[in-house]
Amino acid sequence: MIRFDCDYLEGAHPAILQRLMETNLDQTIGYGEDPYCQAAAEKIRTACGAPDAAVHFLVGGTQTNTAVIYSLLRPHEGVLSPSTGHINCHEVNAIEGTGHKVLPLPAENGKITAQAVEQAVLAWREDASWEHIVKPGMVYLSQSTETGTIYSKAELTAIRQVCRKYRLPLFLDGARLGYALAAPGNDLTLSDLTQLCDVFYIGGTKVGALFGEAVVIPNPDLIEGFRSLIKQRGGLLAKGRLLGLQFDVLFTDRLYFRLGQHAIDLAMKMKEGFAKKGYAFWCDSPTNQQFPILTCQQVERLSRDFSFDDYGPAGPDSRISRFCTSWATTQEQIEALLNAI
């Protein structure tokens, strides 16, 4: 069985394990105040061109989304999100558990537009009952999105402008940022994100680490008490150095970017392979998640040797399927798949 279900099937890049072995018996204080975290934060600041940014490390995405959103909203506010956003669909009551509504915006290919954000704000402002309605208090989006697409610099800049106009913090979920950065057509760098976002994170779990997300807050004064809030939400790892160490390795010799590139190269090869054999796609993804449409018969046959995700019906006798590559996918795995389809 070769697995393409998701991008967190394997452990970590060997360089990370190697470093874990080497440092295993070092003694450090806990909760992210160790030299590994400091070194990693410094490297991330450099990579972002943001010498003053605050950098925090959390274990996983749901924790991170929850802590950031909780820290940025006032009690009567909610978070604008694509209807397909992870916080709206796949985190149970995590955001609601902080007292806030997720305000879904129409998502086209997983993305929202500056216009949709502005309309939501104006609809709230112009409603006679506005005081009875959750106020749009910030914007959440992800790069790459749940459907594999990416925002262009122009799109994100437009969203940013609306956010600034209405004083909405902009938060970018970068669980798959490594794959977005390497995508064909991508024109957004870490420095751009630092300019455009109020908070964003660089996902490790899906891009080479055992686990870990690095939150970047370009203006370090934006959130008071964020470390306490991370603790409160169960996200402050006792042996915090494990997080620092992993990001230190990922941001040494551009490993993070190289892993992203590797996954994208194989995803594009997979995409081409499906296309050549005449498969249609649910959406045109330039990243590591590909969504070919398979007949039910094809699904059944392929499932004997390969695993992949089912995203629901595409027609009376066909299914949307998701195949993911990752930093760990091999040429051989892709070739085996392409031979089988």
Add this chain to the structure above:
Amino acid sequence: MIRFDCDYLEGAHPAILQRLMETNLDQTIGYGEDPYCQAAAEKIRTACGAPDAAVHFLVGGTQTNTAVIYSLLRPHEGVLSPSTGHINCHEVNAIEGTGHKVLPLPAENGKITAQAVEQAVLAWREDASWEHIVKPGMVYLSQSTETGTIYSKAELTAIRQVCRKYRLPLFLDGARLGYALAAPGNDLTLSDLTQLCDVFYIGGTKVGALFGEAVVIPNPDLIEGFRSLIKQRGGLLAKGRLLGLQFDVLFTDRLYFRLGQHAIDLAMKMKEGFAKKGYAFWCDSPTNQQFPILTCQQVERLSRDFSFDDYGPAGPDSRISRFCTSWATTQEQIEALLNAI
């Protein structure tokens, strides 16, 4: 200026004020444990044909919705609601403030169907990621609805059956129940609601009281500690007898039902009047909220002497308008309106 904006424009039925005057200097203990509350609860039990039901009195609708929903859901669950439901639209983050998502269902004329409830449950059950998705944990609906429509006995029974099948408590928001009970075509009695709902409330604020909602829980063991939860949510009135007294008056000599009938009679007269003059309606409401479509010019002209709610555009040059009658509306007010249109 004659007002038709809503159904809580005036104070209370004179019989209630009279009773307030008479009992003003009586001394009673607080928090709803006084003889007035006991008497009112008993009358409501009788009216519902539910000798064992628990009856609680709260001040307002948002409190009541919040307390009931909070008491019935497990942490990973959410509440199914029509997308137009009050809890989804007009209570800020009240439900989310208890840690739960409102799960909107498509609403046709403000109503949901048994089928839509079942589909939502099955969609959750059949999703491979169900453990990451808010579980539908109960059903909320209102009678009459936000758009003035009412559920028939057949419709509510069908919803009830689905709820029982999937063990979802069914909660009916009766802020405007008095008007639903008197609506032409209504075939649901308080006894029926007692049979069909796990919790429902009888709205006083909009039907003759200064304020107050009477929660009926047919199975008194359903919710443990509900009075504490009401206290916690700020709904336990110190001088609780004010609530008991009002419902005692409303359920004496069928006053509650007569007030409902009065408002419906005038609403039907208003509806007929608009129809006769050729106005179209946004939806066909048999209750005290009527939604004629007016041109912008008509809105402007009428607004000089009458107030009413704007529900948004109906076309390029027309608006959906809401006109409400209530227990306090007079024949003269309706006639003045019909003369003016």
Add this chain to the structure above:
Amino acid sequence: MIRFDCDYLEGAHPAILQRLMETNLDQTIGYGEDPYCQAAAEKIRTACGAPDAAVHFLVGGTQTNTAVIYSLLRPHEGVLSPSTGHINCHEVNAIEGTGHKVLPLPAENGKITAQAVEQAVLAWREDASWEHIVKPGMVYLSQSTETGTIYSKAELTAIRQVCRKYRLPLFLDGARLGYALAAPGNDLTLSDLTQLCDVFYIGGTKVGALFGEAVVIPNPDLIEGFRSLIKQRGGLLAKGRLLGLQFDVLFTDRLYFRLGQHAIDLAMKMKEGFAKKGYAFWCDSPTNQQFPILTCQQVERLSRDFSFDDYGPAGPDSRISRFCTSWATTQEQIEALLNAI
């Protein structure tokens, strides 16, 4: 049976009921935006010498405490309160339901000191694990306190100075403020409170109204979106004018102050009566709550004709008893009690 259990045994001052009758069929818009609320707010601003203050009306104390505290704290903060404070003892999980810990301070006679506040802040600051500990984020106290005592101007000013030093908002629960203002020895005026507190409220429920608390926020920009938060917490009364009307009456011709004085005069008479007959007191209260110590036999005998609260044992065979006067207590009731003891 003559009742002295608490200060919310009766309805409202007759002038309020009179006004309710007169205005009953006026039509006003809801949720506190009516002329009655505006007039009442203006009178309160004048009484406080605070022409710019924001004034909001809520139904009850728990709602008010919850809404104010929720609006003032960051997620990792808690509220300092006397251990005997109402929010710590008698509001179930109301504050915790907003995600915040109540941080109890030692209470002497129901009061905290500036020193205790400062110690709590410093203890947090100096703890090596401060990021793991709830940050003291504001101060809550009540005037008069749960044990009937009052803060002097010097005491409250000292607390205020510590609050300012550490940027802690100071919130005063004035559920019984009317009685504190009239207490012998009181040297704090509404104007003083306006200078010293960031938020305080003027209790109506216990001082002549059917219900209602008037929140005063001297700096109107302090809390953004407070009306939405009130709505969210179920505290925005549909027929908000009922609140405005009551406070309008209470702040006409100094009625609020006169009612306070009346209750205090009778409380002092009661206190003197108990003292003359040799009863000891649990604490020396200058306000409308008196706490004489009765033998169990005396409790039993008095209970035949009078009701009063039990505050627990005072010794092996004696109990702390609470007797309250209020705006509605009569000379005759006091005399009957004094004759009986």
Add this chain to the structure above:
Amino acid sequence: MIRFDCDYLEGAHPAILQRLMETNLDQTIGYGEDPYCQAAAEKIRTACGAPDAAVHFLVGGTQTNTAVIYSLLRPHEGVLSPSTGHINCHEVNAIEGTGHKVLPLPAENGKITAQAVEQAVLAWREDASWEHIVKPGMVYLSQSTETGTIYSKAELTAIRQVCRKYRLPLFLDGARLGYALAAPGNDLTLSDLTQLCDVFYIGGTKVGALFGEAVVIPNPDLIEGFRSLIKQRGGLLAKGRLLGLQFDVLFTDRLYFRLGQHAIDLAMKMKEGFAKKGYAFWCDSPTNQQFPILTCQQVERLSRDFSFDDYGPAGPDSRISRFCTSWATTQEQIEALLNAI
């Protein structure tokens, strides 16, 4: 610098890292449904003599405490905890963030008694205002405690009996359970805990793992939807196998117990060394945390070569100091310390 600050200073036992290396490129599905987690759960069930128990793996203690407590309480309830309990002192607003109060009980040497639990329940039951007071809804305690002490089987059984009498779930925080199990005088086995607790967890973070806590729920039907709640609270690790793998190693060849024993042996050696040189102790701990009292001068001198925690003043010129051993402490480190004191 040799560190004794805490018991999470190093990485993981080499056998765990070894296993991580070996399995790194295995492909498994996520979120704890992989064969590693199944194997580990099975081994834990065997070690507990609980073939039907539910076993869940979370990353850290605060997450675990929060998820378990949130899942067991009704909205109006709180959790009884020693005043020194971790949930009361060092998890910011984690529990309050789920809407529940922590109800502190007097702690003697970090422990509560059955009697104190019963008194708290009775105090609530017998209070006339019980409906306004948070209901004691469960009991939390830790083994070993924050001060290094342990409950005996008799003590825990007594607490259990009170819990059963009043239907309070009993939850044991076993972050340091490995050290308690190996403590001299301990008479509680994992099987005993399975009999006595409703929920408990076996701490990995402090006993040989990189991170991870294994929750054991002897009656698997106790908590519905617990995995969703873990997800919601950010505790469901994407690469869940990392948790399973670590506990699989720890429960192979009794490694978990041997690591506990190792730390205890060295702690007892340390304790003896301090005692021999005449140091007094803050409390008599049989586990891996030792609390000798040092003069300020001794603290200063020792701090040049050793790190340890400060627990506050013991007298005018002395401090309570905490020295921890762990699975990773070496004979050489202990000897260096004993030579230095």
